[in-house]
Amino acid sequence: MLIENIPDTFISTPKENQDLFVHDFKMTTDTLKTKVNLRMNMFSFLQVGKKQVHFAGTSVAVNKDQSLLIRKGNCLWTELLDTERIYYCKLFFFSERILKNFLQEHILDPFEHRKEAPFFTIENDQYITSYLDSLSSINDYPSLLSDKFLSVKFEEIMLYLIGKYGNGMKSYLRSLIVDETSTFKEIVERYIYSDLKLEEIAFLCNMSLSTFKRHFINEYKVTPGKWLIEKRLQKAKLLLEQTQLSPSDIYMEIGYNNLSSFSTAFKNRFGFSPKDFSKSASV
Template sequence: MKHSHYFNQNASDKKITDIPYLLLEKDNFIIHYIQSLQQIFGLQQSISQKILELKFEEILLYLADKYGMVFLNYLRYLLINERELSFKMVIEKNLYTNLNIDEMAFLCNMSASTFKRKFISIYQESPGKWFQQKRLNKAKELLHNNQVTPSEIFMDFGYGSLSNFSAAFKNEFGYSPNHIHSN
């Protein structure tokens, strides 16, 4: 089978994203390529970096020649997806810090406006609202488990004062954080 196919990640998404995958035909070249790798790795010796680079280059050139733009488009998708993954890793790593949007944008090597556009395209929500909701949910969890008091955590979740934290918490959940801690 010699083609690339596209499918929808999630049909219920507002923005449908096509994710390509490439089906490779198991031909004589591929069979011999795999056998040559098995022989190289079967030698139980240290394999030189140069040989590995040449083998990698060999398969890439073969696939580019055989599948043309379909293969190159697939590679482009992989690179774009890796950048998105890198972006998401920065977000996840700093989710429960008190960094503001400008600081997060800096960590992603973007302007604040580019960061906001990228964030919305990935998470379908503004970064401020998304971070606030995630951080308040984490604060609620910590408070429910009696691990902290509101006055101990408000700054950790990006609030300049206990009253701002309490107001945002009450707006999100319908009751104040002190209500959890006092019960």
């Protein structure tokens, strides 16, 4: 799977030390788990459709009533069309340098009390709708005036969100100027029961698949494939023993894409099918 370097792929004529950039992103087909190397912090103002983002250690899903402020770094994007068969969001990228300048000007002790998180969820409202309408007019301005216009609009949205979310937003903005990452084990164990492939988990760890496997074996003393299968099947066994759930109820919860592959893996591990085990456990 190719890695999208964002916003590089959207910029036709890059500028040296570009601090701000706006892009209207539209699609007419769904995209699932696109590997993204986000090189700048970014607002994703969702207008139409749904978006899910996997980060190292957590994930978030939003609809058209919400937007995201996302920290730069590696992540996986899933973007889904709505009933009108379209996806549209306005992306507003900003550099760490311009954020530092803003924090130093507007926030006392800008580097203290950081909230470490890869995203901040924003509830869309009438002000944000009007703000996006005004942002769209940037295409009508000459290049030099456009840069100045964007600087004003960046400061405007930042001050508005601080007013709306208070200390929570201040804390999040401070966290964007430091390079905080989850530990290897935190990332791996966050996705034990997800449907992410090893290659995708490795990407979130900022590693190639081969490096990830070597690091995994050093950490856990077993290959990642064997470790994940054992963890998932042990959880399945526990669920079938202690709940009234059937095999068809749990296979997706523990990271399998279909019931058949789950049943085969379960029988290979425990010697009988999950359906037979479920019956015996209920007796």
